Amino acid sequence: MSHTITATKRLAHFTLDVDITLPDSGIHTIVGPSGSGKTTLLRLIAGLETLDSGVILCDGAAWSDTRSGFHLNPWQRPVGMVFQDFSLFPHLSLMDNVLFATTDKFWAESLMHALDVWVIRFAKPRHVSGGERQRGAICQALARKPRLLLLDEPFSALDRPSRRSLGALLRDTAEKLAIPMILVTHDLEEALTLSDTVLTLVNGRVSSDWLQKRIEEMQTDAARNQEAYTRKRTEWRA
Numbered sequence: 638m639s640h641t642i643t644a645t646k647r648l649a650h651f652t653l654d655v656d657i658t659l660p661d662s663g664i665h666t667i668v669g670p671s672g673s674g675k676t677t678l679l680r681l682i683a684g685l686e687t688l689d690s691g692v693i694l695c696d697g698a699a700w701s702d703t704r705s706g707f708h709l710n711p712w713q714r715p716v717g718m719v720f721q722d723f724s725l726f727p728h729l730s731l732m733d734n735v736l737f738a739t740t741d742k743f744w745a746e747s748l749m750h751a752l753d754v755w756v757i758r759f760a761k762p763r764h765v766s767g768g769e770r771q772r773g774a775i776c777q778a779l780a781r782k783p784r785l786l787l788l789d790e791p792f793s794a795l796d797r798p799s800r801r802s803l804g805a806l807l808r809d810t811a812e813k814l815a816i817p818m819i820l821v822t823h824d825l826e827e828a829l830t831l832s833d834t835v836l837t838l839v840n841g842r843v844s845s846d847w848l849q850k851r852i853e854e855m856q857t858d859a860a861r862n863q864e865a866y867t868r869k870r871t872e873w874r875a
């Protein structure tokens with residue numbers, strides 16, 4: 638089974654126009670320059686925005702189809718979505734935030750164990766770290782038992798060690814639960830490390846050239862940094 642997104646959406650400076658099919662498993666990352674339509678694509682999949690034309694299918698079931706005028710509302714779609722600002726209720730504990738999305742307490746507890754927030758389940762969001770809040774937000778999104786999890790820059794407010802730790806947990810969770818995930822990120826190292834597939838959007842269209850150029854730049858920068866590090870070590874020893 639797979640997810641098919643054939644979408645056209647007129648934006649301020651260009652038209653988002655994609656025709657993609659994603660496998661029904663793994664982590665699929667969307668990268669590209671700022672303002673290229675990445676978040677808009679997630680919002681179209683989630684039903685937060687409507688297509689100008691096109692169709693969105695999940696395992697053969699239509700979520701949007703402009704030919705027939707069909708459009709499922711966001712709450713009707715089996716989708717979980719995690720934003721970069723955590724989207725937790727500040728007055729509820731992490732556990733109550735997760736239980737808000739499900740009546741299955743065993744499932745909620747299992748998710749909190751899997752994402753390593755069980756020990757802080759009674760804490761409110763303001764009393765835990767950014768990484769812990771984001772893990773709680775992912776638990777909340779997964780608690781709905783979605784057919785698809787959408788993540789919009791979920792690690793952007795975290796430091797590098799926290800990003801890597803949460804990324805590893807996300808990878809492990811995707812494999813254990815067999816829930817496909819679509820991740821938007823500006824971090825190419827993150828995208829290449831976590832993803833089963835990488836989609837590049839530039840001005841609303843799929844482009845492979847942009848990603849290849851960025852990878853080459855990363856390799857050049859890494860070589861320069863290594864050369865500078867070696868030179869400094871030599872100078873220090875001298």
